[in-house]
Amino acid sequence: MNSIYRIVVALLCVGLMACGDSSAPAGEAKAKVNFRQLPEDPQLAALYQRSCIACHGTGAPAIPQTGDVAAWQPRAAKGMDALLDNVINGVGGMPPLGMCMDCEPEQFEALIEFMAAGTLSK
Numbered sequence: 001m002n003s004i005y006r007i008v009v010a011l012l013c014v015g016l017m018a019c020g021d022s023s024a025p026a027g028e029a030k031a032k033v034n035f036r037q038l039p040e041d042p043q044l045a046a047l048y049q050r051s052c053i054a055c056h057g058t059g060a061p062a063i064p065q066t067g068d069v070a071a072w073q074p075r076a077a078k079g080m081d082a083l084l085d086n087v088i089n090g091v092g093g094m095p096p097l098g099m100c101m102d103c104e105p106e107q108f109e110a111l112i113e114f115m116a117a118g119t120l121s122k
Contacts, residue, residue, distance in 0.1 A: 037067060039114045048111055051100035056115055066115040076119035083112050083120075 038045040048057075048066075056066050064071035075083060087108045090096035097103065103111075113120055 039110070041110070044107065044110055044114065047100060047103060047107060048114065051098060051103070052111055052115065054099070055094075064115070067117045069117050069119055072116040072119040076116050080109060080112065080120060083116075084108055087112065 039048055052066070055063050059065060064075060084105060086094070087098045088096065088105070090098075098108070100108070100111075
């Protein structure tokens with residue numbers, strides 16, 4: 001069963017790479033992103049590793065990577081409510097609930113804030 005889950009996650013990530021729009025203008029260099037960074041909270045880190053890192057922490061194109069301020073700024077400008085709605089309902093190639101079927105809205109918000117690396121205004 002575990003191998004089936006991994007195959008499904010891999011296929012979803014491949015699909016996500018083909019969807020979405022790039023946030024950086026053509027020719028603009030992508031920011032260096034630390035793909036090993038994790039939330040400080042152990043429970044949040046476990047959720048991130050289980051549900052988010054497969055797409056937001058791999059360098060996949062057209063997906064805002066964790067800590068990539070340039071990629072998150074236009075999304076963050078829409079506000080947390082819009083981002084939370086995108087996670088819950090899905091957007092582009094991102095599935096509804098972003099692969100975290102048991103996450104609470106507060107956990108999604110904390111994960112978004114972590115991945116957006118301070119681009120959300122309080």
